[in-house]
Amino acid sequence: MYTFVKIFFSLPIRIKVILTFLLLFVLGLAAAFLHVKQAEKRIVDQVVSEQVLLTRQLLQVFERQITTRLQNLEQTTFLLSDLSIVQSLFNNDQTEGLVLDSFENVLLKNPATISLKLADLTGETRLEVTPEKSQVYQTSNQESRVSQYDYFPFVKQISMNEVGLFIGDPDEYQDPHLDIVAPVYDGFLPMGYVIQTVSVNGFINDVLRLIGKDGAFLLMMSQRANYLFGEDARLQAGKQSPAFEPAPSSPFKFSQAFPNTWQGIQLLVKGKPDPVWSEHGLYFTVHPLEIEFDNVGLYQSWLLAYFSEEKVLVLAAPQLEGLHTRFIIISIVIVIIACFLSWWMYRHSMMEELSFMAQAAMQSMSPIILLDLNQNIIKVNNECLKVMGMSIRDLCGQRFSSFLNEEDRIAFERMWQQLSCDSSWKGELRFVDAQGRDVEGLFQLFPLESSKSKNQGYVGSWMDIREQKALERRLRSLTITDALTGCKNRRYYDHQVTGLFSNLKRHPDQTFCMALADIDHFKHVNDEFGHDVGDEVLQAFAALLEQETRTLDVVCRVGGEEFAILLPNTQLKDALMVVERVRKMVAAFPLAGHDITCSFGVAESNPATDEDDLYKSADNALYLAKENGRNQVISSSKVVQGTFEPPSSQSAR
C-alpha cells in the first residue's frame, strides 16, 4: 500500500488527475450502484412484507373457516350421536332408514363429504354411505377384528364430546381426504364411532370459494410435509415456478421441490414473527394449523400461502422505475463531482507548484516586483531592493511607474491603460535608483492568478541590462565614430544626411547646409613632421570644428584630411559665417603646434535635389577654394553663378 501511494505521488500531475478521476468515478458509481441495489432490496422487501401480511390475513381467514367447519362437524356429530339413532343403529337392523335420513342431512350440509361411516369399537365399518349412490352398504360380519384404519389406535383415545381429525395418506388415496372421527356414547358407555371422510381438495376449494383467491395461493400440508393439497397442481405444472420443473411421473414432494423453505418451516417455532422464504421465484409464508386431541398427541398441519416474485416485481415496478431515474441522476452528479474534484486537484497542484515557483523566484537573482491591479507595489524581493538601493518602505505602496525614467514612465502608463487583466507585457524600461541613476532593465509583466480569482495583480521581473546597454552603446558609437579624431565617421554622415533630406521633403522650409573642410597642403605636414604629427594635427582640427559648431551640428570625417559639417536649420549665409570663423581661427592659431590653413566649400540644401547633388555642390566649391589659392571659404552659389572672385581671405592670414 505504501509503495502504491509512493508511486502514485511520484506520477506526473496529469496522470495523477486522470487516475483520481477514474478512481472517484468508479468508486462513486459503485457506491451509487450499491445504494440503488439496497434501495431496490428495501422496496422489494417492503412489497413482500405487505404481501405476506395480506396472505397471512388470508391464512387466518382460512384457519377460521376450518375451525368453523370443524365446529359444524362437531355439531353434526352430536346430531348423529343422538342416543336413539345410535342405539337403534347398533341394536335394530330395522332402523337403517332412519339413520340414513340423518346421514343424508349431513351430506347436504357438507358438500365435500365423500362418505359417512359407522364403525364399531373395534374399528370395523358397520355402515357406509356415499353421496353418489345414496345407499347404505352394510359390511359383512367380519370375523377379523383387525382395524381397517391405521389411525384407529388413536381414535380409541378420543374422549366423549371430542372430534378427531385425521389426514389421509395421498399415497394410498387418489383423492387425499380428511377423516373426521367422533365417538358415539350411550350415556357413558362407548358404542362406536361415526367417521366422516371429507375430500381435502374439495374441502379447501370450498373454503377458497368462500374466502376468494386474490393475492395468494393456498396450500394445506400435513405434518410430514410431503403431502400437499390444494393448489398444488399449479406448482406441479411449474406455472408459478419456472425454475422448478418436477419430473412428470414422480409424485410431487414439497420438501424435495422446496427444500430450503421446508427446512425453514421445520425450524419454525410457534409464536415466532411471521417468517417468509423465497425459493424458485416464489415467496412462501406459513401458518401452523394445530389440531390437538387429549391423550392422542399433536397432529399438526401447515397452512401455506405463496405468491410469485413476478407479482412482487409488478407491484414494486413504479417505485423501482423512480429508483432507476434516481440512479441516473446520482451517476450524473457523481461524474460532475469527480470532474470538479479532479479539476480542483489539478488547479490546487498547479497553484502549489506556482506558489513554490513564486517563492523560488522571489529568492532569485533577478529583481521581482508584485503589483496590484492599480499598479501599486505590493511586494519586492531582496535583489530588487539591492538594485534600486532602496528599502521596502520606499517601494511598497508606491505607484510602479513613479520609479521609472520620465520618458519611460509616460510610455508605460500608456501601455498600462491598454493592458487587459490577463495579458502580459515585455519591454525595456529605465528605472531610477536611489541615487537618481538610470537602471536599465528588460522588464516582463505577467498576470498573477490564484485559485480564488482569475487575476489578483501582476508579477514583474526584470533583468539588469546596464552592462549590455553600455556595451551596445559603445559598439554603436564605434560604428559611427572616427577612431582617430573621435568625431562622427562617413557612415554616420550618410545616415544623417539621408535623415535631413527626408525631413526636408516633409518640411521644405527647414533648410540645412553642408560644409566640406580640407586642410591645405596636409601632405607637407606628414612629409615634414611625420605621420604621427599629421594625426595630431587632424585630431586638433577635428576638435576645433566640434568646438566651433553647435551641438546640433554634426562634424564628420569623410576622407583622409577632409571633413563634412552638417548644419541643420541653417541658411547658407549663416553657414558661411560659421565656417569663415573657423577658417580664421585655424589660420590665426597653430594647431598641435603647427601653422596650417584650411579651405571650405559650402552648399545649401534644395528639396529638388538629393544628398549626392548637395555633396557634389559643396565639393565643387571646395575644389574652387583650393584652385583659388586655398585658405578660403567658397559658397556653391558662387560656383553656379560663376561669380567667383579671388579670395580676400589670403590677406586675412
Ligand SMILES: Nc1nc2c(ncn2[C@@H]2O[C@H](COP(=O)(O)OP(=O)(O)OP(=O)(O)O)[C@@H](O)[C@H]2O)c(=O)[nH]1
Ligand atoms: N597623418 C595622416 N595623414 C593622412 C591621413 N589621411 C590622409 N592623410 C594624408 O593627407 C594627405 C593628403 O594630401 P593631398 O590629397 O595631396 O592634399 P594636400 O596635401 O592637403 O593638398 P591640398 O588638399 O591640395 O591642399 C596625404 O599625404 C595623406 O597621406 C591620416 O589619417 N593621418
